[in-house]
Amino acid sequence: MELFQYCSCVAIRDPKVDSVRNIYGGFMQDPLLKKKLIALQRKKKRSSILPSENDMKILAEAAALAENNDIVFVTNDGDYLEFKEELEKKLHIRICEVLEVQHLTI
Numbered sequence: 001m002e003l004f005q006y007c008s009c010v011a012i013r014d015p016k017v018d019s020v021r022n023i024y025g026g027f028m029q030d031p032l033l034k035k036k037l038i039a040l041q042r043k044k045k046r047s048s049i050l051p052s053e054n055d056m057k058i059l060a061e062a063a064a065l066a067e068n069n070d071i072v073f074v075t076n077d078g079d080y081l082e083f084k085e086e087l088e089k090k091l092h093i094r095i096c097e098v099l100e101v102q103h104l105t106i
Contacts (some may be wrong), residue, residue, distance in 0.1 A: 016060035036082045051079035063091040
């Protein structure tokens with residue numbers, strides 16, 4: 001047997017991503033935020049009400065960088081923009097829409 005047949009991959013949970021997942025999960029408790037999540041789910045035609053795992057990983061990395069730096073997160077993604085105020089408050093990052101970049105002051 002070849003080496004790869006003996007190997008197995010184990011998914012390791014990233015606490016930063018779990019934190020972001022919990023933030024979005026908490027949005028389900030607020031009727032207005034839940035409505036936004038449902039609207040995004042329909043608009044993006046996805047099975048989950050939550051953003052994709054990759055979107056949560058990206059946001060988690062930005063939050064980790066924000067622990068020691070001022071971070072401006074530039075995006076066009078509704079998963080971030082629809083919850084801009086909530087995410088900025090919880091993760092201590094600044095979220096900016098791409099069209100706002102030319103007017104951005106840091």
